[in-house]
Amino acid sequence: MLKGTKLYGILRFKCPKCQEGDFFKGHPYKLGTMGVVHKRCKACDQKFELETGFYQGSYYVSYGLGVALFIAVVILNYLFRETITPTSLMISFILALIFLLPLLYSLSKIIWATMFIKYDKDAIINHQIRLDNDSRTQK
Template sequence: MGIFGKDSVIKSVLSFTCPRCHGGPLFKKGSLLRPGSLFKMHSHCPHCAQSFEPEPGFYFGAMFISYAINTALFIAAWVGLTILYPDYTLTMLLGLLTAVVILALPLTYRLSRSIWLAIFVRFDPRAAQKSGSEQY
């Protein structure tokens, strides 16, 4: 069991799997060669048929989660730059922050959507048992 056990919400969020059954993937396989494919989600879980977009505009709230993640990244990058290179310029700081945001965009997008969906969809052990017997 534990914090990263089979029924852990944290494990489901970090592995980008369905919050209801913890079996089906939230996102389609993406490729760095086609960056647009990194943002494609399944419409529903292939294991338990949970809808990943319960209503139109559902993920509007994920924008606030993404904002919080990006703020934490900004602060970490700023502290890191201050420790490693105390005589930084404003141009260096803006360049670093821009690079961090662009490089972390696929991760923050997926993570914010995964967190937002996990807030509203609870784990269902029956759905997990059903999905454990199926292959996708």
């Protein structure tokens, strides 16, 4: 997968701007840090929460991911089961949702942020140049 594509940053949970720094403080399945986003990228200093309540919009993405999961569960049930009842379909959907909920939650946040933060291949270099010219960092 090529660096610089939106999919690269999303699947690797990297900063949408530089695709180097980590977006989340921990793994999606580590319950203590599940879905906790860094305030800024450690590599390029991009602010991840662009405004107060920024990630409330990720609920729309989460809804879309849930619908896609439901469609995938229905298709897999029709492909691999001989008889399908509404009860078995609902049980398989609930089980898939329980196991994939942390992943869907994290994906919805990073997809939402990627929609608003543009990739910049020179983000790290530009950040280092700004630090070199900042009088507060010089001794």
